[in-house]
Amino acid sequence: MKRPDLKSLDFAALWRGLTRPDVAGTDRVVPPTGFTAQLTLFSAAAMAFLAVFALALALATGRLAERWSTELAQTVTVRISAPPDQIDDQTVTVMEVLKTTPGIAQSKLLPDTDVEKLLEPWFGPDVPVEALPVPRLVEVTEAAEGFDAEALRLRLQGEAPGAVLDDHTRWREPLVSAANRLRVLGLISLLLIGATAGAMITLAAKASLAANGQVIKVLRLIGARDITIATAFVRRFTRRAAIGAAAGTVLGMGAIWLLPAADEAGAFLTGLGFQGWGWLWPLLIPLASAVIGFVATRWASLKMLREVR
Structure with missing residues (x-):
């Protein structure tokens, strides 16, 4: 300079x-x-x-x-895997259990079209869901006060052995x-x-x-x-x-x-x-x-x- x-x-x-x-x-x-x-x-x-x-x-x-944290904490999923001759009965049982469980605001059985969208990233479009052994999924929305997940898990195990409660904690955290x-x-x-x-x-x-x-x-x-x-x-x-x-x-x-x-x-x-x-x-x-x-x-x-x- x-x-x-x-x-x-x-x-x-x-x-x-x-x-x-x-x-x-x-x-x-x-x-x-x-x-x-x-x-x-x-x-x-x-x-x-x-x-x-x-x-x-x-x-x-x-x-x-x-x-x-907010969205996933308010929703859980019930996966129903059972033999073909039992899956309809267990689905009805699961829906009744969810209706009578305190702290659950809404439960909805996902139709095949929604399940197809979930599988599309792995199997591509037009997945023949009805021809695959895909479990039935029930989307559960909990109320503001929440519910006892462990008690619901035990009740499902006793009344619908093929039903599994997934609260997303394993992959949400x-x-x-x-x-x-x-x-x-x-x-x-x-x-x-x-x-x-x-x-x-x-x-x-x-x-x-x-x-x-x-x-x-x-x-x-x-x-x-x-x-x-x-x-x-x-x-x-x-x-x-x-x-x-x-x-x-x-x-x-x-x-x-x-x-x-x-x-x-x-x-x-x-x-x-x-x-x-x-x-x-x-x-x-x-x-x-x-x-x-x-x-x-x-x-x-x-x-x-x-x-x-």
């Missing part, structure tokens, strides 16, 4: 800018161009872009875990746990992105301070305090961090907006992105970037000014 020409500096104007915060020339000692400015803008934009996706992942997996872990990973990613942005801004601020070493020495000779000199760097780098993060946030939100809809993307991407008021959350990223830039630059500036006397 080209060193500032000390002979061309207007020290009177520079001193007024450093000692009066309302003067626009407060950060005049910081070079407006060069690799430090480009590094700060690029790193802030890149980190903000990644932060949008990390935030979208955290919010989406949180919604997914809540939906799976791993799914909810996986979604919660993905949410935690998204939040950890946000913290790592913020730390990386702070490190990059710190390096850029130190490089700018090193390049302006002669200017800093002259300012000290005319009575400028370290906090006053540091303020000039803090303002410039905070502004750069906010501008870069705003650009990255806009690009990230645009990329999220262009993601395929849930019905086009499949089950894995269902709900990925922002919904409703959730679109306001990314707007906090430029503010957070400005805070990180302020803290990182202030710490780096004061630390380096104390070391260099």
